[in-house]
Amino acid sequence: MEYTTLGDTGMEVSRLCLGCMSFGDPDWREWVLDEAESQPIIDRAIDLGINFFDTANMYSTGESERIIGNALEGRREESIVATKVYFQMDEDDPNSGGLSxxxxxxxxxxxxxxxxxxxxxxxxxxxxxxxxxxxGTLRALDDAVRRGKTRYIGASSMWTHQFADALHTSERLGLDRFATMQNHYNLVYREEEREMLPFCQKEGIGTMPWSPMARGYLTRPHDEVDSTARGASEEYLYEHPYLDGGGPAVNERVEELADEYDASMAQIALAWVLDKEWVDAPIVGTTSVEHLEEAVEALDIDLAESDVEYLEEPYEPVPVSGHE
Ligand SMILES: NC(=O)c1ccc[n+]([C@@H]2O[C@H](COP(=O)([O-])OP(=O)(O)OC[C@H]3O[C@@H](n4cnc5c(N)ncnc54)[C@H](OP(=O)(O)O)[C@@H]3O)[C@@H](O)[C@H]2O)c1
Known part of the structure; x- marks a missing residue:
């Protein structure tokens, strides 16, 4: 496994972060694995040297956190655990969501x-x-750091001007500032290259992009996108503008290069994200040990510069997706 320093935190994280949205309760989303199915994947990730895990309170309404907590029992010190807050947890309790x-x-x-x-x-x-x-949010987060409940604070998808304003506010008030950005970034969604990623690089913010394989869209030919449980049922896959702006042409080029590099499409899509200097650790979603192993092998793929250009060429700007 390769490790990198997460922004300016000084923490060493594996170059792949294991996304834990796929672990939890299949009643939450059809494609989610239960604890018995998730455990071997998490164990294998640890065997392969992955030390970075991303979950959220809302994934399977808490079940993802419970599963990852159990799986890391006895190996807490060597793990970097990230979770999130914002989406409403209980539909009858409006205060179970937001950032008050x-x-x-x-x-x-x-x-x-x-x-x-x-x-x-x-x-x-x-x-x-x-x-x-x-x-107010920053003061509450700063207190959480002082109380020892979290070591660092981070943000996820938003406009760059909002993120810049948050960093400025922390500095002005002498509060802990966001150390990381978790944003939407892959070969068919590159709007973050305009402002957010260069800004993060300049500010020493650790970057951990979500959906680096476009939620599975870049892992198989575009006309087979609905051939898996997730592909057939995940509405977000279709709400994101992956099919616009040259997406199908990019997908075809990923397939073409997968043949040339004797790799899978998933590996080419991931190798492209890993090639980007402004990315610390993409968060990979996986529902099998085999896919996880493939993701780790993608670290060994060194795309030629001309191939990076070839993959990028068909992309055209698409509507912002992942935040409002
Ligand atoms: N902050 C946010 O708002 C936000 C939003 C979304 C996600 N996230 C985080 O990012 C993580 C990853 O997100 P994601 O699951 O959407 O991203 P992803 O890594 O782009 O997509 C994962 C999907 O790609 C397919 N896949 C992966 N490896 C494959 C392989 N080797 N061969 C074939 N197919 C493969 C699988 O889909 P099939 O099952 O269809 O084959 C898998 O479910 C989440 O777990 C979560 O931690 C954060």
Missing amino acids: RKTIEQELDASLDRLGMDTVDLYQIHRYDYDTPME
Whole structure:
């Protein structure tokens, strides 16, 4: 396994972060694996040297956190555990979502309880909360750091001007600032190259892109996208603009290069993200040990510069996707 420093945190993370959205309760999403099916994947990830795990309170309404907490029992110190807050956990309780101090304090305690941990390494805001001033959110997050409930704080998909304003607010008030950005980035969604990724690079922010294989769209020919349980049922796959802006042409080129490199399409898609200097650790989603092993093997693929250009050429700008 290769390791890299996550932004300016000083923490060494594996170059692949294991996405834990696929672990939890199949009643939440059809393609999600239960604990018995998830455990061997997490064990194998640890065997392969992955030390970085990303979950969220809302994944399977907490079950993902519980599973990863159980799986890491006895190996907590060597793991980097990241979770998130924002989406409403209980439809009858409006304060179980958002980024107020009340929500943050209650939800962080609930996450720690499910994880069976006293502290997480990274606590991230899953989205921007238009109803809560960022200053209040940052003060609550800073207190969480002071209380030892999280070591670092991070953010996820938002506009760059919102993120820049949050960093500025932290500096102005002498509060802990966001150390990481978890954003939407892959070969068929590259809008983050305009502002967010260069900004993060300049500011020493650790980057951990989500859906690096476009939720599976880049792992098989585009006319077979609905051939798996997830492909057939996941609405987000179709809500993202992967089929616009040259997406199918990019997909065909991924397939073509997969043949040339004797690799799978998933590996070429991942190798492209890993090739980008502004990416620290893409968060990979997997539902099998074999796919996980393939992802790790992608670290050994060194794409020729001309092939990177060839893969990128058909892309055209698409509507912003992943935040509002
Ligand atoms: N912050 C946010 O808002 C946000 C949003 C989304 C995700 N995330 C994080 O990012 C993680 C990854 O997201 P994701 O699952 O959407 O991303 P992804 O890694 O782009 O897609 C994963 C899907 O690709 C397919 N796949 C993966 N490896 C494959 C292989 N070797 N061969 C064939 N197919 C393969 C599988 O789909 P099939 O089952 O269809 O084959 C798998 O479910 C999540 O677990 C979560 O931690 C964060």
